[in-house]
Amino acid sequence: xxxxxxxxxxxxxxxxxxxxxxxxxxxxxxxxxxxxxxxxxxxxxxxxxxxxxxxxxxxxxxxxxxxxxxxxxxxxxxxxxxxxxxxxxxxxxxxxxxxxxxxxxxxxxxxxxxxxxxxxxxxxxxxxxxxxxxxxxxxxxxxxxxxxxxxxxxxxxxxxxxxxxxxxxxxxxxxxxxxxxxxxxxxxxxxxxxxxxxxxxxxxxxxxxxxxxxxxxxxxxxxxxxxxxxxxxxxxxxxxxxxxxxx
Amino acid sequence: xxxxxxxxxxxxxxxxxxxxxxxxxxxxxxxxxxxxxxxxxxxxxxxxxxxxxxxxxxxxxxxxxxxxxxxxxxxxxxxxxxxxxxxxxxxxxxxxxxxxxxxxxxxxxxxxxxxxxxxxxxxxxxxxxxxxxxxxxxxxxxxxxxxxxxxxxxxxxxxxxxxxxxxxxxxxxxxxxxxxxxxxxxxxxxxxxxxxxxxxxxxxxxxxxxxxxxxxxxxxxxxxxxxxxxxxxxxxxxxxxxxxxxxxxxxxxxxxxxxxxxxxxxxxxxxxxxxxxxxxxxxxxxxxxx
Numbered sequence: 313x314x315x316x317x318x319x320x321x322x323x324x325x326x327x328x329x330x331x332x333x334x335x336x337x338x339x340x341x342x343x344x345x346x347x348x349x350x351x352x353x354x355x356x357x358x359x360x361x362x363x364x365x366x367x368x369x370x371x372x373x374x375x376x377x378x379x380x381x382x383x384x385x386x387x388x389x390x391x392x393x394x395x396x397x398x399x400x401x402x403x404x405x406x407x408x409x410x411x412x413x414x415x416x417x418x419x420x421x422x423x424x425x426x427x428x429x430x431x432x433x434x435x436x437x438x439x440x441x442x443x444x445x446x447x448x449x450x451x452x453x454x455x456x457x458x459x460x461x462x463x464x465x466x467x468x469x470x471x472x473x474x475x476x477x478x479x480x481x482x483x484x485x486x487x488x489x490x491x492x493x494x495x496x497x498x499x500x501x502x503x504x505x506x507x508x509x510x511x512x513x514x515x516x517x518x519x520x521x522x523x524x525x526x527x528x529x530x531x532x533x534x535x536x537x538x539x540x541x542x543x544x545x546x547x548x549x550x551x552x553x554x555x556x557x558x559x
Numbered sequence: 560x561x562x563x564x565x566x567x568x569x570x571x572x573x574x575x576x577x578x579x580x581x582x583x584x585x586x587x588x589x590x591x592x593x594x595x596x597x598x599x600x601x602x603x604x605x606x607x608x609x610x611x612x613x614x615x616x617x618x619x620x621x622x623x624x625x626x627x628x629x630x631x632x633x634x635x636x637x638x639x640x641x642x643x644x645x646x647x648x649x650x651x652x653x654x655x656x657x658x659x660x661x662x663x664x665x666x667x668x669x670x671x672x673x674x675x676x677x678x679x680x681x682x683x684x685x686x687x688x689x690x691x692x693x694x695x696x697x698x699x700x701x702x703x704x705x706x707x708x709x710x711x712x713x714x715x716x717x718x719x720x721x722x723x724x725x726x727x728x729x730x731x732x733x734x735x736x737x738x739x740x741x742x743x744x745x746x747x748x749x750x751x752x753x754x755x756x757x758x759x760x761x762x763x764x765x766x767x768x769x770x771x772x773x774x775x776x777x778x779x780x781x782x783x784x785x786x787x788x789x790x791x792x793x794x795x796x797x798x799x800x801x802x803x804x805x806x807x808x809x810x811x812x813x814x815x816x817x818x819x820x821x822x823x824x825x826x827x828x829x830x831x832x833x834x835x836x837x838x839x840x841x842x843x844x845x846x847x848x849x
Binding site: 385390396405 | 727729730739740742744795
């Protein structure tokens with residue numbers, strides 16, 4: 313919980329004319345869970361995809377261990393220890409569960425995770441390893457996507473909208489893994505639309521509003537009203553409703 | 560007996576079609592590139608075999624041992640240079656670029672070798688056949704080509720399902736971005752897929768040169784058959800390619816039996832019928848992950 317692992321500095325990203333990320337900066341420390349929360353279209357996924365190398369920033373930079381990685385390809389970043397679990401799982405649909413993990417393990421860094429370890433983490437997997445991934449439920453597919461990223465032995469795991477389309481009980485189960493992953497020395501950067509999930513799992517919270525940083529702090533420092541305001545924008549939270557919730 | 564002969568001769572031709580089409584299917588399945596120069600690559604392989612075999616003192620029959628590895632290398636290089644550059648621009652550019660390549664290749668060959676037909680000399684083997692029944696003659700060369708097609712498809716199937724690189728190729732075909740996120744350098748994977756595609760098309764070109772004559776413009780009509788095979792069999796299915804090839808071969812033989820000029824027409828009718836009734840092809844896979 314000390315050295316800076318991943319630094320994002322004055323990052324600006326455009327999708328054509330649209331400015332998706334506007335001058336965002338933060339630092340993720342080794343062994344930390346950082347949650348980036350924000351409403352739909354706040355630029356959260358773009359932020360993660362830029363860190364993973366799928367988008368080129370207009371300006372600013374992403375550093376790993378103090379080294380600028382802006383010019384590196386996606387696969388080079390995986391080799392340096394940045395793995396993204398993309399939004400919507402994005403499993404290899406023609407393959408079995410095990411083959412999906414094998415693809416993830418093909419270019420793996422040395423480290424604590426391998427397919428066997430993932431099977432220990434998700435004990436239902438070994439019995440269904442020969443099944444096509446499209447036969448799995450949404451939660452199971454999400455688990456495979458996490459496993460596929462873990463077997464590469466990342467130093468920082470980027471999780472994009474884990475909770476999307478999943479039942480609350482499944483989401484809870486998946487978030488219960490976070491401490492186990494952390495214990496293996498993997499730092500985690502979570503992007504969530506579901507604020508309560510993101511906040512409860514995180515050491516620090518970074519809120520985005522329309523591509524800009526609207527708030528940052530530890531969950532203990534922040535009240536839910538502050539988070540609401542940062543999430544929706546100042547003028548959009550009606551006072552009556554807010555007080556109604558508090559009472 | 561006549562009908563049995565039609566089926567046998569159709570299957571023999573079909574083996575060649577499958578061998579010819581599997582590279583096209585692979586290029587489209589993995590790179591999403593429709594290689595309009597695919598047929599011309601086969602013709603070039605034929606010319607290279609004709610050119611090299613006397614100079615290297617290898618018999619025409621064995622020329623593939625040199626030409627196929629050469630084309631695998633060529634495939635990797637062409638992909639990493641010309642084709643990748645056009646993929647990076649946009650998908651339609653690849654159509655223009657491969658069409659351009661096709662025109663350039665055909666005209667270069669015309670310039671160098673004239674429009675006269677050539678064939679790969681395999682001596683008296685060309686006329687030899689197995690004669691199991693009164694009117695059935697099974698040419699050894701055609702049988703060898705069918706066997707080669709089955710072997711190539713089998714090897715390809717094993718490679719794609721059992722080897723690490725093979726799995727990466729499938730991963731890139733399924734979801735290129737997700738494959739990159741799993742650490743795959745997709746350009747390299749594309750290069751390997753193109754190398755395999757070029758190797759198989761070289762084998763097909765040499766097989767063609769042994770069975771019949773080829774000229775600089777022979778690529779076009781064969782490319783049309785290859786497209787039909789891929790559509791009939793289903794894109795992305797290797798065994799579909801074999802079945803598609805054999806189905807097209809049998810349809811053509813059947814047409815030829817009715818009237819010699821109906822040969823190609825019958826193949827086209829089968830192609831259109833499959834397209835109308837089962838557009839994903841006989842073995843085509845519906846996209847499964849919603």
